[in-house]
Amino acid sequence: MKKNIFYLIGIILLMVSCYPDDTMYYEDTDLVYTNYTETFDFAGKGTYAMPDKIVKVTGELAEGQTPEYVQEPYNTQILDKIESNMTALGWTKVNDAEAADLALMPAVWTNTTVVYWYDYWCWYDYYYCGWGYYYPYYTSYTTGTMVMFLVASGDEYIEPFNVWSAAINGLLSGSYDLTRVTQAIDQAFKQSPYLDTK
């Protein structure tokens, strides 16, 4: 009977160790989201304006304070990638935002999440430290997000109106991985065939 109990324990341990978990790479976390206003006539438009700097959203901006921007050369490389995609879809970039049919507004931000495991109470007082665990175990991860909005404005709109949005999101590896960003930009336009004006 004792042998039987060992069999049972062995089978249960085997089960517990079997939960699936593939190896995941940073690029496996890349997500591209797009959405659009179905009633908007993209084919009837053809020009757009775009800033020459990509703003970094870092929190609330006080009056008179200048925002942070994506550093060079990444800023130009990302804007060039957006422009080449828009050109391929038949759009013409113009410098005068008021004369353009739409404005393309890119922005980026990062978000760091810290995950505590346990034993953080040890930080309050050494008295609370357990047997051998003097420091809390924790991990953190940072995600990066880039958004692009196509905004319509003018006399026909009460206020600027978002007609296309794209969001690119993924875990950051610690270094600027431009290939992941440019591939995601290509994907955002690829999955938005309704933007084609040709």
Place this chain on the structure above:
Amino acid sequence: MKKIIALLIFCSFMSMTSVFSQAENHISIQYDMSFGTGDLGDYISAGSFRGASVQYRNAVTDNVLVGIDAAWNVFYEKRDYDSYTYGTMTLSGVQYRYQNQVPLLVAADYMFRSDKDFKPYIGLGIGTMYSERNTQMGIWYVEENPWQFAMKPEVGFLYNFSFGSALKLGIKYYTGFGGDLGTQGYFTISTGFAFGF
């Protein structure tokens, strides 16, 4: 005192040796391989090789056993980078799909040739099934986890190979009804050991 202990050991031994000489009370632990059908098969086409089930059976006659079943089957599939469109919204990314099935059933088996070493049986289970479907894309996920009404027909056999132990092999079909997830069905091949008491 020694006589009492010896008597207890003798009685225990006798109760073990009598196990499976006919349909007797037993508990079985089995390793499960499962294959989704219908909606579950469409969601995860890969077979599941991560699962186990436990069955307890109480013999009410020489051929009829009643008891309870519990199982845990984990379905998993990594989908390559692809695009998914819902209305005007499109999402692209690598998708990780998980589905856990935990059926908890009351069951009855009819055992043929219950006085032989090789005992085929048929059975039916009715109860509930917890389904947990988790779809991950990037760092985001969507989870649905309904409890469903469940049924499970089963065929299999017990093969008595030593005192108090038997090999058990069964083929089951679990179906869960109701809830937002819709009908969830899967075949399971279970193999393991039954221990009598």
